[in-house]
Amino acid sequence: xxxxLAGLVVLDLTHVLAGPFASMTLADLGARVIKVERPGIGDxxxxxxxxxxxxxxxxxxxxxxxxxxxxxxxxxxxxxxxxRLMARADVLLENNRPGAMDRLGYGxxxxxxxxxxxxYGSVSGFGHTGxxxxxxxxxxxAQARGGVMSITGEEGRDPVRVGASIGDIAAGMYLTQGVLAxxxxxxxxxxxxxxxxxxxxxxxxxxxxxxxxxxxxxxxPGPTGARHPSIAPFETFHASDGLFVIAxxxxxxxxxxxxxxxLPISDDPRFATNPARCDNVRLLKRLIEAVTLEHPRxxxxxxxTAAGIPTGAIQSVDEVMKDPxxxxxxxxxxxxxxxxxxxxxxxxxxxxxxxxxDKTSRAPAPDLDGNRGEILRWxxxx
Amino acid sequence: xxxxLAGLVVLDLTHVLAGPFASMTLADLGARVIKVERPGIGDxxxxxxxxxxxxxxxxxxxxxxxxxxxxxxxxxxxxxxxxRLMARADVLLENNRPGAMDRLGYGxxxxxxxxxxxxYGSVSGFGHTGxxxxxxxxxxxAQARGGVMSITGEEGRDPVRVGASIGDIAAGMYLTQGVLAxxxxxxxxxxxxxxxxxxxxxxxxxxxxxxxxxxxxxxxPGPTGARHPSIAPFETFHASDGLFVIAxxxxxxxxxxxxxxxLPISDDPRFATNPARCDNVRLLKRLIEAVTLEHPRxxxxxxxTAAGIPTGAIQSVDEVMKDPxxxxxxxxxxxxxxxxxxxxxxxxxxxxxxxxxDKTSRAPAPDLDGNRGEILRWxxxx
Numbered sequence: 001x002x003x004x005l006a007g008l009v010v011l012d013l014t015h016v017l018a019g020p021f022a023s024m025t026l027a028d029l030g031a032r033v034i035k036v037e038r039p040g041i042g043d044x045x046x047x048x049x050x051x052x053x054x055x056x057x058x059x060x061x062x063x064x065x066x067x068x069x070x071x072x073x074x075x076x077x078x079x080x081x082x083x084r085l086m087a088r089a090d091v092l093l094e095n096n097r098p099g100a101m102d103r104l105g106y107g108x109x110x111x112x113x114x115x116x117x118x119x120y121g122s123v124s125g126f127g128h129t130g131x132x133x134x135x136x137x138x139x140x141x142a143q144a145r146g147g148v149m150s151i152t153g154e155e156g157r158d159p160v161r162v163g164a165s166i167g168d169i170a171a172g173m174y175l176t177q178g179v180l181a182x183x184x185x186x187x188x189x190x191x192x193x194x195x196x197x198x199x200x201x202x203x204x205x206x207x208x209x210x211x212x213x214x215x216x217x218x219x220x221p222g223p224t225g226a227r228h229p230s231i232a233p234f235e236t237f238h239a240s241d242g243l244f245v246i247a248x249x250x251x252x253x254x255x256x257x258x259x260x261x262x263l264p265i266s267d268d269p270r271f272a273t274n275p276a277r278c279d280n281v282r283l284l285k286r287l288i289e290a291v292t293l294e295h296p297r298x299x300x301x302x303x304x305t306a307a308g309i310p311t312g313a314i315q316s317v318d319e320v321m322k323d324p325x326x327x328x329x330x331x332x333x334x335x336x337x338x339x340x341x342x343x344x345x346x347x348x349x350x351x352x353x354x355x356x357x358d359k360t361s362r363a364p365a366p367d368l369d370g371n372r373g374e375i376l377r378w379x380x381x382x
Numbered sequence: 383x384x385x386x387l388a389g390l391v392v393l394d395l396t397h398v399l400a401g402p403f404a405s406m407t408l409a410d411l412g413a414r415v416i417k418v419e420r421p422g423i424g425d426x427x428x429x430x431x432x433x434x435x436x437x438x439x440x441x442x443x444x445x446x447x448x449x450x451x452x453x454x455x456x457x458x459x460x461x462x463x464x465x466r467l468m469a470r471a472d473v474l475l476e477n478n479r480p481g482a483m484d485r486l487g488y489g490x491x492x493x494x495x496x497x498x499x500x501x502y503g504s505v506s507g508f509g510h511t512g513x514x515x516x517x518x519x520x521x522x523x524a525q526a527r528g529g530v531m532s533i534t535g536e537e538g539r540d541p542v543r544v545g546a547s548i549g550d551i552a553a554g555m556y557l558t559q560g561v562l563a564x565x566x567x568x569x570x571x572x573x574x575x576x577x578x579x580x581x582x583x584x585x586x587x588x589x590x591x592x593x594x595x596x597x598x599x600x601x602x603p604g605p606t607g608a609r610h611p612s613i614a615p616f617e618t619f620h621a622s623d624g625l626f627v628i629a630x631x632x633x634x635x636x637x638x639x640x641x642x643x644x645l646p647i648s649d650d651p652r653f654a655t656n657p658a659r660c661d662n663v664r665l666l667k668r669l670i671e672a673v674t675l676e677h678p679r680x681x682x683x684x685x686x687t688a689a690g691i692p693t694g695a696i697q698s699v700d701e702v703m704k705d706p707x708x709x710x711x712x713x714x715x716x717x718x719x720x721x722x723x724x725x726x727x728x729x730x731x732x733x734x735x736x737x738x739x740d741k742t743s744r745a746p747a748p749d750l751d752g753n754r755g756e757i758l759r760w761x762x763x764x
Contacts, residue, residue: 141694161608
């Protein structure tokens with residue numbers, strides 16, 4: 001049982017969310033992640049609520065299992081250690097404002113010349129090229145400017161933010177993909193590459209359907225509440241005790257749905273095809289809800305599931321954390337404290353892999369500079 | 383200029399969105415993707431609107447640059463060709479209902495025995511283990527059951543769906559990461575691994591912040607409209623002509639914001655720290671909007687940007703597609719038709735990499751079985 005990235009060393013200068021999310025995935029896949037933090041303050045998220053025993057659960061959720069060393073990259077001592085670390089690392093990750101690494105003498109060109117095998121991964125608000133490269137950004141700005149907010153929310157009302165921080169997370173996931181592809185390429189060439197991922201670009205990459213619609217129809221799609229814009233029925237419905245989801249993505253499923261609900265409308269020309277159902281989606285919803293309001297959610301979810309129709313509850317976060325399927329998949333793990341006791345819960349690793357142990361707990365998130373001694377000993381031992 | 387995955391062959395049995403999204407990224411990074419489709423119908427999304435010249439722009443947006451061969455995996459002829467393809471491929475992707483590949487004789491164990499170097503990537507609604515492994519799913523079910531919907535929407539109103547199909551896309555992105563990590567591992571061991579990613583697990587993995595909150599406070603977070611749940615000010619504000627975003631993620635940025643708005647409240651104990659600002663977020667919003675309503679969005683975005691404060695418009699999809707930064711980053715590409723003319727627009731590749739050409743157009747999406755001849759010739763030429 002060996003994790004696929006065992007033996008890889010990731011030197012991680014990133015903070016807050018996008019970069020640390022990428023290095024969390026790399027750590028979960030077996031890489032050794034050394035977090036290089038600013039002396040004194042460290043990662044901003046060390047101060048983000050909620051706290052437990054004086055430590056940020058937010059920071060712990062993203063940084064478990066990493067090591068930390070505080071280095072002042074403007075001091076001689078800090079630079080020497082950092083350079084020795086670069087000489088040993090396979091990947092360098094950074095999310096400084098474009099230009100900042102160059103000013104430190106650690107821009108891509110300089111680093112590539114000195115450490116040609118090092119893969120250099122950058123994540124930033126807008127990327128390292130283009131007119132807005134040097135602007136600051138945050139998740140909310142990426143979600144807004146990148147178009148995802150404009151299609152999220154209720155029809156006729158103001159758009160809403162996606163509750164999960166996908167402005168950061170999507171960029172972190174693309175950074176991981178780029179770094180892994182560059183590492184694979186390095187196996188052939190012996191050379192590292194520079195990966196440059198932006199939060200704004202990554203939002204656009206999520207818009208598959210919306211771009212296709214805008215490109216062909218000339219009209220930008222708007223928010224459609226809980227409904228899919230071009231499949232029907234594919235939305236939330238009221239049962240007698242609350243909302244649940246039915247997703248009948250093709251004609252066969254729709255026919256099964258009609259039979260299961262006792263609603264003989266699948267031959268009606270207004271509902272016989274998906275385009276027709278989309279044209280008559282409000283009427284369709286009222287007809288389905290006329291039936292679903294008769295019984296509670298659990299009744300319908302069991303009945304529709306038995307008929308093979310995709311359906312489900314809208315679960316709150318605490319409900320999801322107790323979901324038997326989520327438990328069976330080890331998707332909620334314990335983050336341990338320094339005494340090996342459970343301190344927080346965090347999301348598990350969604351990449352399940354043969355021959356790789358899927359641990360049920362994670363080592364603690366590091367204290368700031370908490371691993372200096374062992375990191376320096378490791379460097380000396382080379 | 384070589385793409386990092388040049389030379390890799392991906393045999394892609396997936397359809398609809400999660401799997402094809404993964405193989406799209408692999409293709410964008412240089413892999414040769416051979417899409418194996420059902421004879422007659424092919425990928426369901428070939429029938430998804432919108433259409434142009436009789437072809438689905440939705441299908442084209444996700445499947446450009448791939449090759450297609452139609453194979454009946456229950457016929458002798460289809461199986462023989464498929465097995466010859468597996469012998470040449472580096473990666474097999476599939477998104478059949480758990481159990482279906484086994485019934486075909488192409489489950490992980492059998493394939494691994496016959497083709498030990500092949501990486502086997504599966505994506506499904508709930509994963510290949512656990513009580514609900516065999517249930518059907520769609521994006522909407524994953525978003526609902528996975529908790530993301532419960533934190534997306536307006537406070538006190540019904541939750542909404544994330545406008546982008548992140549139920550599928552997040553799973554596709556984790557599949558890509560898992561496959562790349564397995565390929566890297568294969569460089570050392572010579573052996574492929576099995577990657578098993580589920581849509582439900584992948585939703586949970588997006589909940590960083592929400593799980594931390596639920597774990598420590600014991601209370602599940604709800605939707606907070608356009609506002610971040612634990613940073614303030616970090617939301618939308620009305621200017622005289624509409625909404626825009628201000629994301630002042632730390633005290634320094636908040637102080638700059640107060641100076642720029644001419645609103646001397648940064649020393650007020652109700653607003654001096656982020657926790658205090660979160661406690662008084664409604665009052666804070668009214669105070670800021672009292673000022674921002676004086677001028678149009680463009681005024682504020684220019685002024686705040688000059689002061690280094692993260693800000694931005696809420697752009698519609700057509701506005702994003704024309705955004706100068708997006709254009710400069712080549713994030714909207716042309717999908718060509720068979721005559722080499724621009725047919726549709728699609729999202730570009732957000733993974734920018736040194737030494738890798740970032741093409742401004744994509745080869746057409748394949749016709750069903752449209753590459754049979756060349757694929758068979760390639761197999762024979764081995």
